[in-house]
Structures are given as structure tokens and as C-alpha cells.
Amino acid sequence: MNRDNGDMLLTSVTSYGGNVLWNLKPTSNRDEIRNAISSIAIDPSGKEMMCEAVGKSVAWHREYRRGGRRMMLILVTDESGDRQNNNEYLELAIGEAKSQDCRIYCLGRESVFGYPYAHMRWKHPQTGHVHWLPVDRGPETGFVEQLQTNGFHRRYDAFASGFGPYEQTRMARETGGIFFMLPTLESALVRAQGNLDERRYELEAMRAYRPDLRARIEVFADRDRYPLRTLIWKVVSDLDPHNNKAARSVEVRLEFAIDLPSFVRQARENQQKAKLLIGYFGWAQKLLEEGRKLRDQEPEPRWQGNYDIILAQTVAYQARLYEYGVALEEFIKSPKTAPLTKAPNLHLVHWDAHTVKKTRSDESLPYIEKSIELFQTVIDNHPGTPWAARAKWELARGFGVDFVPDYDRPYTKPTGPLIPVP
Numbered sequence: 001m002n003r004d005n006g007d008m009l010l011t012s013v014t015s016y017g018g019n020v021l022w023n024l025k026p027t028s029n030r031d032e033i034r035n036a037i038s039s040i041a042i043d044p045s046g047k048e049m050m051c052e053a054v055g056k057s058v059a060w061h062r063e064y065r066r067g068g069r070r071m072m073l074i075l076v077t078d079e080s081g082d083r084q085n086n087n088e089y090l091e092l093a094i095g096e097a098k099s100q101d102c103r104i105y106c107l108g109r110e111s112v113f114g115y116p117y118a119h120m121r122w123k124h125p126q127t128g129h130v131h132w133l134p135v136d137r138g139p140e141t142g143f144v145e146q147l148q149t150n151g152f153h154r155r156y157d158a159f160a161s162g163f164g165p166y167e168q169t170r171m172a173r174e175t176g177g178i179f180f181m182l183p184t185l186e187s188a189l190v191r192a193q194g195n196l197d198e199r200r201y202e203l204e205a206m207r208a209y210r211p212d213l214r215a216r217i218e219v220f221a222d223r224d225r226y227p228l229r230t231l232i233w234k235v236v237s238d239l240d241p242h243n244n245k246a247a248r249s250v251e252v253r254l255e256f257a258i259d260l261p262s263f264v265r266q267a268r269e270n271q272q273k274a275k276l277l278i279g280y281f282g283w284a285q286k287l288l289e290e291g292r293k294l295r296d297q298e299p300e301p302r303w304q305g306n307y308d309i310i311l312a313q314t315v316a317y318q319a320r321l322y323e324y325g326v327a328l329e330e331f332i333k334s335p336k337t338a339p340l341t342k343a344p345n346l347h348l349v350h351w352d353a354h355t356v357k358k359t360r361s362d363e364s365l366p367y368i369e370k371s372i373e374l375f376q377t378v379i380d381n382h383p384g385t386p387w388a389a390r391a392k393w394e395l396a397r398g399f400g401v402d403f404v405p406d407y408d409r410p411y412t413k414p415t416g417p418l419i420p421v422p
Helices: 030-038 050-060 084-097 166-175 193-199 203-207 216-221 227-238 261-291 292-297 301-333 363-379 386-397
Strands: 012-015 022-026 074-075 103-108 117-123 130-136 179-181 346-356 400-408
Touching: 012 030, 012 050, 022 030, 022 050, 050 074, 050 084, 050 166, 084 166, 103 166, 166 179, 227 261, 227 292, 227 301, 261 292, 261 301, 292 301, 301 346, 301 363, 301 386, 301 400, 363 386
Parallel strands: 074 103, 103 179
Antiparallel strands: 012 022, 117 130, 346 400
């Protein structure tokens, strides 16, 4: 702002969490503006009513438009907002902004590739235990277009999409504003294995893979025109661990008890779950292979890439789950051992199942070979994009499974009231 402009340029401050607050009425006083921003309190609700806040903020300032003033809204956030609230208020917020000729500029984070959440590491100040806290950080599209599972359980990676979250980029585009992506890496962010998500994609290659930023209702209506998209959405939905009906069937345990009787009980239960899950992925593979002609008819590279990577994953995940079952069986027959304590003050808490390069069975080899071929096809056909990077990441994971001892510090009983996990 320029002091010489007097009151020509006015700035107001609003904030949101579980509620929307008007922190400062329009003013040209820079000190008041700075103080209003710095004094915004941390909201304890854990909610981010972003789209509702945008719509209300614009509506609150209608009277300032009557004097011929122009309006713009600058949204600064590190989350993509509460999903239910976004679904309810996104189009209302855009409509309100358009009615006031208000451009929306967003300063936000890169969306997670095909996934609604990222996770932040948080160490409890009293117990010392590390928690992975979910934050809304995507997806880049109106509906998820990628598998929500890594083959064993729901995704915990923050694999970069190359684009901003759908709601933020749509609001900016529809109102003539701009989405600005914050460039800094977040040290507490749980990233993909090997930090392969930290690279940057090729700009020219990404142009053909831009997400569809039309209203969700328009995107949904296209299902009848493009049957491949319906097929992919069905596979993604049926294998979604966030779907309460599917969660118990599409996740297996990766942490096992250190006492053998408990380990055996957990292993037998999860071997059965793995067997069922192999069947689900086999069903998805068959469905996708039968829809190959639909892939060839699909005009958008983004959806071709979605088909290619998901087909490869359904084959690879069958191999890993089979190796998981074999690894459990071998552990039962010949249990591994590990020291109960380690310096400086660590105790063995459980056995962790990790993916490794070495495999244990011949039965999984045809699936491994086929998935490697399919992943390589993704890399060759979609270079410089998240699809190729995701395929490389999947290959780097390995197809075998082994168990490693996991150690943690003893539980420290707090001296005062326990601070709740955010």
C-alpha cells in the first residue's frame, strides 16, 4: 500500500477455522492491518471452513462496492479446507464473488496427487510420542481419480500433484484471480518413501494433464459421455479405505505383537484378510483389462494416465499381498528375534512389516513381472508427470515383505493434565 493514496486502498481482515470471524473492518492503517493479522488466534476446532469463509467475507463487504470501489480477496492458507464444507459452499462462494466482481487470489500449498489428505509429524510435548496428524491438502480434482490405498492400507504419503487444490484453483480461475503455490518444503510433512515427491515436474508435459476445473456437477455429468471415467471412479470407490463399508476389507495390519502367541493370532487373521484383498485387486484388474478399449477411446491424457497407473498398481498390490502372507507364514515357522532394549532408552514395541526388494515365492513372480512392465509403460507414456513419478516410486518400493523390530521410548506419564492430540 502507498501512503500517498490516503484511503483509496482499504484492507480488511477475516479469519476462519470452525467459525468465520471479521477481525478488522476496512482501513488504510498499515499498523492496524499488521496487528489484526498477527493477533489471529489459533482455532482449536481443527476445522477449516474455507469456502464458507470466502463467501461470507465477500458478502460482508458488499456495502463498500456501492461507492464504486473494486474488491479483491486474498486467501492465505496451508490447507484445502473441510471437504463437506467445500462441497456445500464452493459454488455459492464463487457466485457471491462474481456478483461483486471480486477477484480471488489464493496463496496456498500444492495438492497431494489424487488424495485428500497429507499428514504432519507432531511430537507430543509430554509423552514424546510422534503422531501423524491428517490435514486437508487436496485433491487437485473435483473427485479423487487415484487409488486411496497403497496396497496395504490408506495412503499416508504427500505425493505432489503439480497443481493446487481443486477448490482454491477453481475459485481463482472463475473470478479472474490467480492461485500462487507456496514454494517452501515443509519439514514436518510425511512424504513419499525416498522423497521422490520433492522433484518438480516438466511444465510443458503437465499442460496436457491439467485437472478439470469445471463445477463438480458438470464433471459428474460427463460420466455418461466418457465411460472410462465411470469405470475408474468405481474401482477407486470400491477400494477406498476411507469408505466405512470397505475399510475393514481393504486394509491389513503392518504392526505385529512381539509375543509369539499374539503375533500368530494377528498373522492368521491378516493372512485371511490379505487373501480376500488379493481377490478384490484381481477383480479390479479384470475390470480394467476388460475396459481397455475405453482407454483407447479416452481423449484426455490425464484419464489415460489414471487408467495406466491404477492397472499397474492392482497387479503389483496382488504380488505384495501374496508376499506379505508368505512372510507371515515364514515368521510363524521360524520366528525372528531382536533385543528387547536398545540404547539410549528404547524398548521393542512391535514388529513392522516393510516392503523390500527380495521376494520369497515363485507364485508372485508373474504378477511382479507384469506390473514392472505396466509401470514402465506409464513411465514411457507419461514422462515428466506425477504418473511417471508415481510409477517409479512403486518400483522403488520392492515387492517382497520383511519384518523389522521397531523401538520406542517408554511411555512417560504426564505430571499435569494430558495435552490432547490436535
